[in-house]
Amino acid sequence: MPLYKHIQNNSDSDLYIWKITESVGELLQMVNLCDNDFKRFDKFGSESRKKEFLTTRILIQQCLGSHIQICNNQHGKPYLINxxxxxxxxxxxxxxxxxxxGKHTPALDMEYLSKRVHRIASRFLSKHELENISQTDxxxxxxxxWCAKECLIKLYGKKDVHLIDELKIHTFQPNDKYFTGEVCRSDFAKKYRFEYLRFDEYLLVYAVN
Structure with missing residues (x-):
């Protein structure tokens, strides 16, 4: 299907969401891939991963032009060519x-809402954070x-960060419009504000700071 949703968060940032209903063949006809993209695409074993790879590039090229390419730095962080x-x-x-x-470092994470998160909560939340989790929602x-901490990892830019000790989410209620969190490391310390969007059975959390 075409673009599912477009949100202009402010004059400087744009959020685009695509629901994948196309086949791999249909997606390939919609995108301009460079040689490096084709090499990466051929390494994916699952059809779902191939669709995600292609759709990401389709979104970029529909928004910015077919000459725009995505690369990743040494830490896996994506950036744009051209x-x-x-x-x-x-x-x-x-x-x-x-x-x-254009001016800020953005981060977003999207997850399907399932009960599995209950089993792993203690792996990414501190005792204080767990004590403040709503029991009604x-x-x-x-x-x-979870999504906010994934955003903090992306904002920090490296993956060697401790989810509990170095990523903090400040107390908030699930129906609050905004909430905050911070990266707490000796080499990097910064506070961020998060917004979120819930649709179908999905949650998307994002920050533009």
Missing amino acids: SNLNLSITHTKSYVAILLS KTLHLYQH
């Missing part, structure tokens, strides 16, 4: 989303924390 815009990417099941910003609240 564009000065900053980029963040997320995908889960049948959805792909990108967040673009527990699944949503846990995923808000």
Whole structure:
């Protein structure tokens, strides 16, 4: 299907969400891939991963032009070739989303809301964070924390960060419009504000700071 949703967060950032209903063959006809993209595409074993890879590039090229390409730095962080815009990417099941910003570093994460998060909560939340999880809307609240911490990793830009000790989410209620969190490392310390979007059975959390 075409673009599922477009949100202009402010004058500097744009959020795009695509629901994947196309086949791999249909997606290939819609995208301009460079040689490096084709090499990466051929390495993916699963059809779903191939669709996510292609759809991300389709979104970028429909928004910015067919000459725009996506690369990754040594830490896996994506960036754009032939564009000065900053980029963040997320995908889960049948959805792909990108967040673009000209002046700021964007980050977003999207997850399918399932009960599995209850089993792993202690792996990514501190004791204090666990104590403040809502019991009436527990699944949503846990995923808000999970997605926000994934965003903090992307904002920090490296993956060697401790989820509990170095990524903090400040106390909030699941129906709050905004909430905040921070990276707490000796080499990097910064606070961020998060917004979120819930649709179908999915949650998307994003930050533009």
